[in-house]
Amino acid sequence: MKKFSSVFLTFFLIATMIFSGCQSKENDTGEQVEKDQKTTEKVELTVSAAASLTDAMAEIEKAFLKEYSSIDLTFSFGGSGNLAKQIEQGAPVDVFLSADSKWTDTLAKKDLVLKDTITSFTGNKLVLISPKDSEPNITSFQELKSNDWKQLSIGEPESVPAGQYSKDTLESINLWNHVKDKIIFAKDVRQVLTYVESGNADLGIVYSSDALMSDKVQVLAEAEEKWHDPIVYPAAVVKASKHQDEAKQFVEFLSSEKAQSILKKYGFKK
Template structure:
């Protein structure tokens, strides 16, 4: 075979090998391996802790390719963290205000926002308390030492509580009695431990504790409606899987899990 023919064949071979290599790289770089597990980061209000931890078991069993990681806290602080770039695929808020903040900044995946559950506000005391109070308007600031609530600026339950106390003209008289907590579960814990005479939490929080008793439920007209909006976040790298999770939470099994823990 002449040197010219050998040279031509070698050149053709190099071109073919390069083409195969580029095709392989293109195939490897397209799409996601369907067998690869996707981890979703869910930023959720602290009051949802027990219901979501329960729902996680059912959801992951039925969606083996999705792993859920929850970050619980006060809705205001979670919204601030998301705004500052904290990784999250779904935000489940305990208040409209904190979800509005993210929506106004264009951080939600358009069209995914939905209210998925409701709650109520209750006045609680330690299980051993001998308090005779049966209504929020019976609270006597001079009759006790400590009243624990969520921080109104960052904890929705605290914000709703402030609205109730202002409506009843008790916000001012209670100022030297108030203890502010960073989320609603800290309020519950302080009352459970006996560190506060009274506290205000959601009915779902009181529902899961056998160390406190509910003295009264707030009139819903005394505060803004307690609705829980959720949404997929615009910067999520797994919007499809995030929507699958949020749809499931709004479905029969998700709503059963929420109802099981006192949500409405």
């Protein structure tokens, strides 16, 4: 009987050791799988960007992901002012790309972006456009004084940088009061482009990069830089971002030779 009990006890101990070993191995494997999953998880960055950057950012995104495969980018395009207000209201944004310094400075004063990340990464020019198949008798901004046109579209100056640059330009050449009653305001510069492409506006003022991307409009004239503030595009990391390191990598990439080459291709200028 004692012999039987001894044998049973030995068997029980061996079985317990084997089971414990398997359990430990299973736990180790589970922990390793979980660790590997965390390692391979992609960081998702949300980028709020001026509407004029739409086409260029599509290509810049591809170039960026080739170098930073562990990061995914999601873009939200619109008027810089509206995007800035969304950030003020707590929208989950990691990077802000504005079409002027005004809105980046506004967020900086409210301590909503990391000030040491603010970088002007590109610039632009302002142009007067019309539908490609039209024959306007206008070859300069000053000739807007004529009455040979009915409607001019520009961005809403209060929220769209291109709209503010346009208003400044028209005021500089003393034409704002002459044309303001014939203006169609748009929510962003891309809507201005759409109005002119569709013929809903005889004329429009957009960035040269927007005009370059459309085969439905023609450029009639280019605004002189002295007529408006310098057109610059600042980038900044949003302070509330949960992925500040990755956001900084994207902002830095915008000034890289590769990104600058793409921006130049789309009509932007440093």
